Structure formats: C-alpha cells, structure tokens
Amino acid sequence: MRFRELSFRAARATTLLALLAGSWVCLAERATAEDDFVLARLRPFLAQHCLACHSGEEPKGDLSLEKYQDAASVRRDRDTWGKVVEYLEGGIMPPEERPRPNRDEVAAVTAWANKQLAALGDGQRNPGRVTIRRLNRAEYNNTIRDLVGVAFKPAEDFPTDDVGYGFDNIGDVLSLPPVLLEKYLAAAERIASEAIQASPQSSAPAKARFAPAQMKLASGGDGEPTTGILVSNGEVFVDVPFTSDGEYIVRAGACAQQAGPDPARMALKVDGKDVQSFEVKATADRPEAYEVRLTIEAGTKRIAVAFVNDYYQPNHPDPKQRDRNLFVDCLEIEGPLGDAPTLPDSHRRIIFRQPTDVNDADACAKEILAKFARRAYRRTVSETEVERLLRFVRLARADGGTFEAGIQLAVQAVLVSPSFLFRVELDGDAASGAPTQPIDDFQLASRLSYFLWSSMPDDELTRLADEGALAKGDNLAAQVKRMLADEKAAALVENFAGQWLQIRNLDIAAPDRMRFKDFDDGLRAAMRRETELFFESVMREDRSILEFIDADYTFVNDRLAKHYGIEGVDGKEFRRVSLPDKRRGGVLTHASILTVTSNPTRTSPVKRGKWIMEQILGTPPPPPPPGVQELEQGKLEGTLRQKMEQHRANPNCAVCHNRMDPLGFAFENFDAIGAWRDREGEQTIDAGGTLPGGQTFAGATQLRAILKAAPEPFARNLVRKMLTYALGRGLESYDNEAVNEITSQLAAHDYKFSTLVVAVVKSEPFRMRRAKGVE
Numbered sequence: 001m002r003f004r005e006l007s008f009r010a011a012r013a014t015t016l017l018a019l020l021a022g023s024w025v026c027l028a029e030r031a032t033a034e035d036d037f038v039l040a041r042l043r044p045f046l047a048q049h050c051l052a053c054h055s056g057e058e059p060k061g062d063l064s065l066e067k068y069q070d071a072a073s074v075r076r077d078r079d080t081w082g083k084v085v086e087y088l089e090g091g092i093m094p095p096e097e098r099p100r101p102n103r104d105e106v107a108a109v110t111a112w113a114n115k116q117l118a119a120l121g122d123g124q125r126n127p128g129r130v131t132i133r134r135l136n137r138a139e140y141n142n143t144i145r146d147l148v149g150v151a152f153k154p155a156e157d158f159p160t161d162d163v164g165y166g167f168d169n170i171g172d173v174l175s176l177p178p179v180l181l182e183k184y185l186a187a188a189e190r191i192a193s194e195a196i197q198a199s200p201q202s203s204a205p206a207k208a209r210f211a212p213a214q215m216k217l218a219s220g221g222d223g224e225p226t227t228g229i230l231v232s233n234g235e236v237f238v239d240v241p242f243t244s245d246g247e248y249i250v251r252a253g254a255c256a257q258q259a260g261p262d263p264a265r266m267a268l269k270v271d272g273k274d275v276q277s278f279e280v281k282a283t284a285d286r287p288e289a290y291e292v293r294l295t296i297e298a299g300t301k302r303i304a305v306a307f308v309n310d311y312y313q314p315n316h317p318d319p320k321q322r323d324r325n326l327f328v329d330c331l332e333i334e335g336p337l338g339d340a341p342t343l344p345d346s347h348r349r350i351i352f353r354q355p356t357d358v359n360d361a362d363a364c365a366k367e368i369l370a371k372f373a374r375r376a377y378r379r380t381v382s383e384t385e386v387e388r389l390l391r392f393v394r395l396a397r398a399d400g401g402t403f404e405a406g407i408q409l410a411v412q413a414v415l416v417s418p419s420f421l422f423r424v425e426l427d428g429d430a431a432s433g434a435p436t437q438p439i440d441d442f443q444l445a446s447r448l449s450y451f452l453w454s455s456m457p458d459d460e461l462t463r464l465a466d467e468g469a470l471a472k473g474d475n476l477a478a479q480v481k482r483m484l485a486d487e488k489a490a491a492l493v494e495n496f497a498g499q500w501l502q503i504r505n506l507d508i509a510a511p512d513r514m515r516f517k518d519f520d521d522g523l524r525a526a527m528r529r530e531t532e533l534f535f536e537s538v539m540r541e542d543r544s545i546l547e548f549i550d551a552d553y554t555f556v557n558d559r560l561a562k563h564y565g566i567e568g569v570d571g572k573e574f575r576r577v578s579l580p581d582k583r584r585g586g587v588l589t590h591a592s593i594l595t596v597t598s599n600p601t602r603t604s605p606v607k608r609g610k611w612i613m614e615q616i617l618g619t620p621p622p623p624p625p626p627g628v629q630e631l632e633q634g635k636l637e638g639t640l641r642q643k644m645e646q647h648r649a650n651p652n653c654a655v656c657h658n659r660m661d662p663l664g665f666a667f668e669n670f671d672a673i674g675a676w677r678d679r680e681g682e683q684t685i686d687a688g689g690t691l692p693g694g695q696t697f698a699g700a701t702q703l704r705a706i707l708k709a710a711p712e713p714f715a716r717n718l719v720r721k722m723l724t725y726a727l728g729r730g731l732e733s734y735d736n737e738a739v740n741e742i743t744s745q746l747a748a749h750d751y752k753f754s755t756l757v758v759a760v761v762k763s764e765p766f767r768m769r770r771a772k773g774v775e
Contacts, residue, residue, distance in 0.1 A: 247296075
C-alpha cells in the first residue's frame with residue numbers, strides 16, 4: 001500500500017508538472033510572438049516616426065517612447081499607450097511636418113497595441129467593471145411609468161444629474177446628496193398614494209360569505225364554535241377588512257330551537273355595538289336570512305351575531321319548551337353599494353386580486369408584493385425580502401387601515417429600496433477563479449432595457465431572463481430589433497442623441513434678439529424637433545449612420561421651412577422633405593447644432609470646429625494653454641477669418657486652431673442661428689479651408705463629402721459614444737479592441753444603425769464583467 005501511494009503521488013506530481021510546463025510553454029510562445037512584433041515592427045515604426053521628438057533627456061511632451069523594449073513594458077504603461085493609440089488612429093501624430101506612416105502601418109501597430117491593452121494576466125480580454133449606479137432622472141421617470149403607470153414625472157424636481165464622459169448616466173458621477181434622499185421619500189409617498197386607492201370603491205358590490213367553520217366564538221355558549229350553535233347568550237364573529245367607506249349589507253342566515261313564551265332573538269353587531277335586533281322564528285328545516293343595511297367606514301371591523309335571550313327550563317313537562325338555542329348558518333357581507341368610479345389602471349396593475357376573506361389577506365398580499373418587488377428590483381426576490389415587505393401590510397391593518405393601505409405602504413418601501421433606486425450588478429461565482437465572468441440574464445436584461453429605453457425590462461425580456469435564454473442564439477439581436485421598433489425607443493433619441501449632439505443645450509442658447517429677430521421659442525423648439533426626428537428616422541428605418549454626416553432630406557414644419565428658405569410647407573406638423581440643394585445635409589447643417597455652437601452675437605468657427613472634433617471625429621483638442629485669452633471682438637481688426645489668423649499667430653494657439661478653425665469656417669455661410677447667408681457685412685463669406693492632411697474644400701458641402709468618403713473616424717467615434725452610454729462608464733484603453741471590432745462590423749454591413757446597436761450589445765464589455773480583485 002505504501003508503494004502504491006507513493007507511486008500515485010509521483011504520477012500526480014508528474015502530471016501536474018507536465019501541465020504547468022505546457023502552460024509555461026504556451027505563455028512563453030505567446031510572449032515570444034508578442035516580443036517578435038516589438039522587434040520587427042514596433043521599434044522600427046517608433047524609430048522612423050516618433051523617437052526624433054519622444055526620446056532623450058527632454059522628450060517632447062515629457063513622453064519618451066524609447067524605453068518600450070518588449071510587450072510587457074507596453075502593458076505596464078496602459079494609460080500612455082492608450083493615448084499613443086488615440087493619437088495614431090486620429091492622425092494627430094506624427095505631426096504634419098514629419099513623414100507620415102501609411103494606413104497599413106498604423107493599423108498594424110494600433111491593432112497590436114490594442115491587444116496588449118485589452119489583455120488580462122492570462123491573455124483574456126479585460127471587459128471592465130461597471131460601478132453600481134443609481135437611476136438618473138430620466139431613468140427614474142420612465143421606470144416609474146412602466147412599473148406603476150402614473151401619469152406624472154416625479155423626478156422633475158430632483159437635483160440635476162451630473163455629467164461624465166458626455167452623458168448623465170455614468171455611475172462614477174451619479175452621486176447621492178442628502179437632498180435627493182428626501183426627494184426619494186417624498187416621491188415614493190406621492191407615487192404610492194396616486195397609484196393605489198387606499199379606500200377603493202368597486203363598480204359592483206362585492207360579496208363575502210363566511211361559513212360557521214370560519215367564525216369564532218366570543219363569549220358564553222357551550223356549543224362547539226365550528227358549528228355556529230349558540231346554546232346560551234353569546235356571539236360568533238368574523239373580522240372583516242372593509243376596503244372603503246360606504247353602504248354595506250350585513251346578512252346572517254339563522255334559525256332557532258324555540259322554547260319559552262318568546263321567540264329567539266338575535267342581534268347583529270359591528271365592533272361590539274348593536275346595529276339591529278331580530279326575532280328569529282325560522283326553524284331548522286327552513287333557515288331564513290336576516291339583514292341590515294348600514295354605513296361602515298374603511299378598516300377591519302368585527303362583525304358579530306349575538307344570541308340575546310337564552311331560555312333553559314330542563315324540568316318543563318313539555319320537552320319542546322325546555323331549551324331555546326340559536327343556529328347561525330352563515331354570515332354575508334355585501335358592498336360597498338351604489339355606483340362608484342372605476343379603479344385606475346395603476347391600482348389594478350399592482351393589486352391584481354383581492355383577498356377572498358380575512359384569512360386570505362396575507363397570502364394575497366404576499367402574491368401581490370412578490371410580483372411587484374420582482375419587477376421593481378429587476379431580478380428574482382427572496383422569501384425574506386417578501387416577508388419584510390409583508391410586515392408593512394400587517395402594520396397598516398393593525399393600525400386600522402385597509403388592505404389597500406397596507407399595500408400602499410409596502411410599495412413606498414419598495415420605491416426607496418436600494419434594489420430599486422440602484423442598478424446593482426453582483427459578481428458571479430468567485431470560487432471559479434475566472435478573471436472574467438458573463439453577467440447573468442437579469443443583469444443583461446437591465447443593461448439592454450436601460451440602454452435602449454432608459455427604463456426597466458418589459459415582460460418579454462424578463463421571461464427570457466427567467467428561462468436563462470436571453471444571451472442564447474440570436475435572441476439578443478432579435479430583442480434589439482424589437483426594442484428599437486417600440487415607441488419606448490424614443491428614449492434613445494432624447495437621452496443618447498440629445499447628449500451626443502448636445503441639442504439639450506438649445507434650452508440655454510440665448511442668441512441676441514436685437515441681431516436675430518427671427519429667433520423665438522417656437523423656432524427653438526422646431527430646431528430641436530428636426531434633429532430628433534432625423535435621428536429617429538435613421539434609427540427606426542435602419543438607415544446608414546453616415547447620413548448623420550450628409551443626407552438629401554430633413555424634417556421641417558412651416559416655421560423651420562421658412563427659416564431654411566424651403567417653399568411649399570404649411571402648418572405646424574413636421575414632415576420629411578427633400579432638400580432643394582446641397583447647402584444643407586446631415587446634422588452638421590441643422591440649425592440646432594449651428595445655434596448651440598455659436599456665440600450670442602456671432603458665429604464661432606472655434607466652437608463649431610471643436611464640436612466636430614469632439615462629437616463627430618472623436619479627436620478632442622486639449623485645453624488651451626494657461627494665459628491664452630479668448631478672441632475679443634474689439635481687439636483685432638478685419639473679418640472674423642482675418643481675426644482668427646491673427647489669433648493663430650501665437651504658436652501656443654496654432655497647434656490646435658490649425659485643426660479646429662478650418663472645420664468651423666466651412667460653416668460660415670450659416671449665421672449664429674443657422675440661417676444661410678452669402679455675406680458678413682460688406683464681405684463675401686469665404687468658407688474654404690485646408691485639412692491637416694492637405695485636402696482642401698470650398699465650403700460645408702465639400703467638407704461633408706470628404707468626411708463621408710472617409711467614414712472610419714466618424715464611425716469609430718460614434719461607436720465609442722454609444723458604448724460609453726450603453727455601459728454607463730467611461731471607456732478605457734482596454735476597450736479599444738472591442739471598439740475596433742464593432743467599427744469593422746459596421747463597415748462590413750453598410751454602416752446600418754441596427755448593426756451598430758447589435759454589435760454594442762454583443763460586445764464583451766456589454767456582456768461580461770471583470771472579476772472582483774483582478775487588476
């Protein structure tokens with residue numbers, strides 16, 4: 001046995017060593033291949049295009065690239081290489097005066113670098129981690145709408161959400177100030193009170209019937225309490241939850257065993273008070289109903305049937321005259337009576353059934369709250385969580401409240417729970433040791449619904465999550481297309497497009513009314529609606545995203561058509577129109593964009609150029625150097641172009657303005673509120689320019705054509721914007737590989753909008769999560 005045990009251990013050790021050796025060989029082979037690229041491609045590339053400036057004791061920008069001798073050194077400095085990739089892909093570096101690498105060289109270097117940046121310790125990609133984050137104002141309003149069904153927007157008076165990376169759904173910046181906690185409490189109370197009638201009235205009277213077995217014996221009587229027999233003065237009762245104030249019929253079915261000079265007498269009582277007395281002459285073979293109509297207030301009331309005139313003479317010569325007893329056959333409650341308004345949809349959505357009797361109240365409440373909490377928390381709920389909510393129902397009823405009042409209180413508790421207010425993504429099985437994990441189907445459903453609808457998952461998404469089928473097969477793609485066709489996808493227009501294109505800033509735009517007399521709130525609203533409808537048409541009709549750059553159509557009403565000089569449009573309704581010429585096309589020439597990128601008194605080529613660099617091309621300029629003054633209207637002479645040329649004479653300004661200004665000047669034919677003009681004062685507008693690569697253009701029409709003919713920078717930037725919005729976090733260098741893959745899929749499918757959304761949803765950053773503790 002000893003020899004066998006040693007042999008077994010030796011064999012196991014040999015196997016383990018072989019596995020480890022194989023792993024190290026694989027790692028070594030991968031490391032060798034990566035380092036081979038550094039020697040054969042990366043270092044020669046850097047030597048030819050970068051090291052002239054970025055090496056030595058005083059490298060330009062304090063960035064030295066000569067220290068990167070192998071792949072490991074690149075992975076150790078991810079932030080720096082993320083910036084290097086960004087500058088190479090954006091064509092910012094090398095500078096214009098240096099020899100430019102060809103596109104294939106840049107693609108090879110950036111693809112290799114992105115692979116290093118995305119790698120975790122074992123070579124797997126890093127999908128990142130999303131911070132726990134609260135619902136922003138739009139998400140809160142939409143979730144309440146879909147969960148409860150109230151018609152108002154409770155978050156309208158919440159504090160404004162902070163913005164990060166261009167969007168207001170970023171977990172890192174969505175703080176929770178004390179004033180917001182107070183707002184949550186007040187909103188929950190208002191929502192619950194408007195959604196649920198604590199004292200509801202039904203349109204038809206309800207009936208509740210209690211058999212003797214459901215009654216309890218109060219006092220006196222020797223009879224069995226489950227039979228309804230009262231053999232001496234006493235009463236049987238039930239506790240009944242009345243859901244509303246109103247008129248009710250209390251009815252008792254009874255008969256009596258007669259004895260003595262008087263018939264048996266019975267009293268109906270409410271909460272210990274007699275409300276009506278009856279002579280019970282009915283016999284056991286023919287019981288009768290005895291009823292009273294009375295007003296009862298909402299709440300749990302004790303309804304009792306009392307025997308009030310017992311008679312007992314055991315020695316009477318006539319056996320039929322010896323003992324008087326009361327038999328209660330049943331007790332019925334009918335009401336409330338009369339016509340009453342129909343319960344609101346929100347009430348019937350939450351309280352989808354009523355207790356059949358007092359003993360059913362807990363079971364009914366449990367069923368209602370389990371369903372509501374499951375939808376509100378966007379996941380399965382435990383028995384403990386439901387039981388905790390059930391306490392609020394019991395508390396309200398113990399305090400004299402109705403069943404509905406208890407549900408109302410429990411709903412308030414749900415609406416202030418962190419499980420409702422926050423989108424929480426918990427780690428999976430930590431024991432697996434995997435550096436990355438797929439998020440579960442409920443978390444995936446939430447990511448998807450808040451991405452496209454800014455709201456909670458609907459029944460279809462929840463069903464697929466329940467079945468564990470959301471991520472299987474083509475289900476994700478099918479759900480994306482279904483959701484984009486739903487009216488709730490308008491949230492993507494309002495919340496994604498509104499922030500990407502910055503048309504929300506129209507609300508605070510203030511063109512000088514003395515200079516621009518045509519501008520008013522009606523025109524402001526029309527400007528915004530045009531851009532929203534244009535984005536929505538690309539989304540719902542699954543058109544090419546390149547139409548954002550240039551298109552031959554737009555949407556106008558009479559007010560905006562007059563502003564654009566388009567004839568034949570009457571009425572306030574918006575409609576799609578073909579553009580009469582090439583002056584306009586795509587969002588770049590929408591009055592909304594041109595207005596938010598202007599100053600109150602004049603156009604701003606700098607703001608317009610900067611907007612194009614940031615929102616269209618994804619190459620934002622750095623902040624201006626310290627001490628550089630803005631262009632002041634009165635300090636420099638000549639046309640605006642001449643003033644800008646004088647401004648660029650400052651070398652500190654020229655670095656960025658040589659890239660921004662030509663882009664902005666291309667749109668000088670559009671004034672500060674987006675109207676066409678040929679002249680500025682006495683001067684003819686010069687909208688021409690030269691791009692850093694040497695391409696020239698004569699105005700906005702030619703610039704749009706140049707941008708559309710080389711769509712990759714725009715497509716990549718839109719991918720980055722949408723992935724940021726979808727994830728609710730800023731992108732890091734390790735996300736570059738996913739961005740490039742989505743961009744490639746877009747190009748391979750004619751840049752269709754649905755391809756963009758489906759590729760984002762199927763990407764690893766959207767479906768996966770880096771395990772806790774993995775760096």
